[in-house]
Amino acid sequence: MEQKENKRARGRPRAYDPEQAFNSARDVFWHAGYGGSSLDDLSVATGMNRPSLYAAFGDKHALYLQTLDRYVETSRRRMDHALAADLPLAQALRQIYDLALAMYLPAGSEARGCLLIGTAATQAVTDAEVRERLGNGLRSFDDAFEIRLRRAQEQGELDADAEPALLAKLASAVLHTLALRSRAGDARASLEATADAGIKLICGKATKRR
The missing domain is CATH 1.10.10.60 (Homeodomain-like)
Known part of the structure; x- marks a missing residue:
């Protein structure tokens, strides 16, 4: 027994x-x-x-889809939290890019970039479910930026004729560039300079200091 x-x-x-x-x-x-x-x-x-x-x-496919869903949800939540802070627009954007770089270039480990951009972009070519999640994820990030940019416009940080929806896509494009170039081996200083250039382009001369 x-x-x-x-x-x-x-x-x-x-x-x-x-x-x-x-x-x-x-x-x-x-x-x-x-x-x-x-x-x-x-x-x-x-x-x-x-x-x-x-x-x-x-199965493997179901698990991969779950990782994408969780990644987008977590990233969006962190973006919303950072962008909700009472900071000038330029500082809020820089905070987002700093958070992204900390994730793309983890201390003591090899550069890994963005899970969504780095893995889903290639898989989406032949996988409709991944393609849907990639598109939804990109639009979610755009939306987070757009909400903050519209608030900046209402508060006078951006010109009245600025287009928050287009600027949001530009802000996301900077994020994606950091993801790709970090994985390609660009130095952190170079990536930070890219982020700063993107912020200046987005904010322009309309950005006001508090």
Whole structure:
């Protein structure tokens, strides 16, 4: 009887932390992209065998879609929080770009850029579900910038004839440039200079100091 119980105990699946496992899987996709990430890679990273991985998150494609959804949701929440701060527009934008660079260039690790831009842009060519998430993610980031830019216009930081919707896409374009160039190996100082140039272009001479 005791021997059977021991066998049953050894056969039980190993306990795991769902959040930690999810983040580990996300990092695999972030590093190698969807096509370059195998089930074995995901299994090793999460410490879960294939059946357990499937039971927890679905197949590889479902797991990848979940990582994109979570990434966009988390990024948008951080953007909203940073842009809601009572700061001049130029400083608010710089805060966003500083936060992005901290994520794209993690301390003590290789440059990884943006999960959405770095992995979904290529997968979207042949995958409609990824393409939808890529588009929704980009529009979500545009929307976060546009809300702040409209507030800046209402407060007189931008000219009355400025177009917040177009400026928001420009602000997002700077973000995407930082993501791509960080992964390509550009130095942080160069990336910060790019961010500053983008801020000057967006704000122009209409930006007022408080």
